[in-house]
Amino acid sequence: MSDPGLNFASDNAAPVAAPIMEALVAANTGPAMPYGADPWMPQVRDRLRDLFAWPEAEVLLVATGTGANALALAGLVAPWQTIFAHRISHIEEDECAAPEFYTGGAKLTLVEGAHGRMSPDTLRAAMAPVGAKGVHGVQLGALSLTNVTEAGTLYTVEEMRALTDIARAAGMPRHLDGARLANACVALDRDVADMVQGFDVVSFGGTKNGCMAVEAIVLKDGARYQEMQFRRKRGAQLWSKHRYLSAQMLAYLRDDLWLVNARRANDAARHLANGLRAIGAEMVHEPQANMIFCRLPRTVHDRARTQAAYYMMEESDRPLCRFVCDFTKTDVEVEALLALMRG
Template sequence: MFFASDNTSGAAPEVMASVVAANEGYATPYGNDPIMDRVRARIREVFEAPEAAVYLVATGTAANALSLAILTQPWGAVFCHRNSHVEEDECGAPEFYTGGAKLVLIDGEHAKMTPEGLRRALKFTARAGVHNVQRGMLTLTNATENGTVYSPAEVKQLSGIAKGYDLPVHMDGARFANALVSAGCSPAEMTWKAGVDVLSFGGSKNGCMGVEAVVIFDPAKAWEFELRRKRGGHLFSKHRYLSAQMDAYLADGLWLDLAARANRAAAALSAGIRQIPGARLVHPTEANAVFAAWPRGGHRKAIEAGAKYYFWPFDQSLDGPDEEPLSARLVCSWSTTEEDVERFLALIRD
């Protein structure tokens, strides 16, 4: 019953086997290994983008921060949701790697930016010329930090607003596979066909050991990314171990299968919680994360039985009346089982 995060699960067996296989013999370093050639070709095929530049890094923070750095200047504004990952979970890395670009926070229910909010922020920014930060770029987190999903139509609408100001668009896809499975669309429809210029394509939260791809749909920015990746300390020497993970991840649609498993588990968990008296969903369950509230007594039983998850917000206590609801975040992974879900529901229901 480990629902703390999808990055707490182990790596998928196929990924582990690929890394072990890649360990045999010798391979050219720094991304020049033959496995990376397959990865690059496969991502271009999957995204219907034959000219895309593809790079691997080991962390989502590196993927996001380096991507933002090639899309905006130090005096630029990075328009993002108030609860976006780059705002809440990157410890200032976007500002550091961009050389000081300012995150401009936009509201919207369930961590989804609204077109009206983006328009207001764009109009307000740079109103005094040289005295202000300038309009820089847009970044969208999909799936969001509240477990919701931007549809391709929503991405296209927001991207269109940004493009009206000649701004590039980045998508933080740490849980891109989960969003894609939920939306039922193609990778191209969710990204470049909807106006996305650069994608952080996650693997670590969905069955990989630790690898993220940066997909740059306009290869004109590729060389700058290579320089920033090296300068920032994120160019792996023994790159084949990153390549091997992504190679297995993409093979035979494994990445989509793993995400579908996680989404199904979250849907079952969400449906079960909704049946509990005094319980409710805090946000819609659209991917692999469930945000819900239920009585404190159920929390106490689950935690005493070994369940792992986070109160959301964190500053809540098990001390107090049993019937008072406390809210929490529960994240399912590719390895979450039906038994995990059923046992947890039984504990918080009884």
Template sequence: MFFASDNAGPAHPKVIEAVMRANDGYAMPYGAEDAMARVRGKLRDLLGMPNAAIYLVATGTATNALMLATMCKPFQTIFCSEVAHIEEDECGAPEFFTSGAKLTLVDAPQAKMTAEHLREAIDSTADGVVHGVQRGPVSITTVTERGTVYTLDEQKALVNVAREYGLPVHLDGARFANAVASLGCTAADMAQGFDAISFGATKNGCMGVEAAVFADPAHAWEFELRRKRGGHLFSKHRFLSAQMEAYLDGDLWLEMAQSANAACARLVAGLRNIKTVTLANDSEANMIYLTFPRAAHRRLKDAGAQFYSMGTMDGPDDEPVLARIVCDWSATAENADRFLRILEG
């Protein structure tokens, strides 16, 4: 019953096998291996971006921060949700790699920015005035940090607002696959309109690889320099390419995301029938925020369940305590059902 994080799940056997095959013999370093050329072609086709510049980085934080640094000057601001991953979970990396660009936080009902709130945030900046930060890129996180997913229309509305102001748009897609699986759309549909995309794989069954995708190849050289200067250019790059190639082959990326989302949906359906449980918001992919009594938190953990309790275990048994549950590709129906039985008591 491991529902603490999709980061904690195992790598898929096909990914491990691909890494082992890549270890046979010699290959050119730093992304010059044949596999990287194949990965680049596959991602261009998948995302519907025939001219995209595509690079691999080992972590999501580095991918987001290096991409935003390429798109944003130090005296500009990045517009993002008040609960965006770049705000909550990256330890100031975007500010560090951009040499000090500010994050402007946008109101986000259900953890999603709206076009109206984004416009208000952009209008509130003192663009053109030397005393204030200037307008920079818009960054969208989906799946959001609360488990909700932007619809394609919601994404399009945000992109359109950014375009009105001449601002580039970045997609933080650490859970890109889960969002595609949730919406039932294509990867190209999801990518539509974005200038830069972080195409995540680590959370969804890889060992450690993310793709940085720029629609405009004019960004390529600066990103390459920033990746090298930031210490994120792998010498034995073939092991990144091997993971990503296996991830893309036969739509393994989508199969794993669908599995994770299905386990989460099974949990949500069961949770709705437990009177002591309150879902904090919509759960549309592979993450759930919910409250239930402290006694049930203790009972689950005593039984070996792994999940995040967002509060102390000291206090009244019947007091509701917030929890976060995340399903990865390997989550089983059996473990979901067992979790529900123990929770219900």
């Protein structure tokens, strides 16, 4: 149905970045100790400690974003507690109840908020009734935020701090789903150390931004590390040939490749969003990073679907569509898609 060169369906559709593939090939020589005892892993840990300005942080690598989020949350809550997350968060809509499974049954309490973002008021409203039933109801557990949000929008550093302050005051730990955290850092022009302050655990994404398959669970408090190692093993996310995770993540962090790739993706999305507006698209959420949600004129959509891949989220006279730009997208490809839509 679609030309692979016009694939704007997902940043998961992108190839592996060349420096990361080269690092994998280089690591594929001779023996290396398994299960995270490889020589690359201490360098990964030290680099993330420096970037996050968390000198005591510990790092666990896993192969999937679902594994990173579900294990991170399992280390924060008890089965009788609840996790506060936005109604369209990834842990609610796209992880097949993995967070509930890995936490042993902890409930997700869904928080409202326009354009994928909860607000202090909607968070407080969601928290207010929790615990009122005593032993008959779930108890306060943890807060989970996503940046970039699932609507392609951003929380500013100040907005995140307002929310994490509420959770901290209530005694709740804080988790950041950072599958696209690189894109958020670039879009806001903020250091990742600013972005993660107020959180206890971060799922730091790599797969959507040029890695083959690696995500980092970054724990601010090293006291959680031993428990999380057991959880990772029991959750089938501890790789024996761990060097291939470590080598990916180290190459991703070297020379700020993670930011270089995110900047390319964001720039392509900005170009595409401007072009879509010019041909009559209505933005459902203001694009702020590398994802675009818009309603297309029917004729434009029908032309595009003959040769381009993207997601139609809702069928109508003006279909709701999602476009995602990855780090490989060029001005030439964006213009080719727009030319196809113009007819």
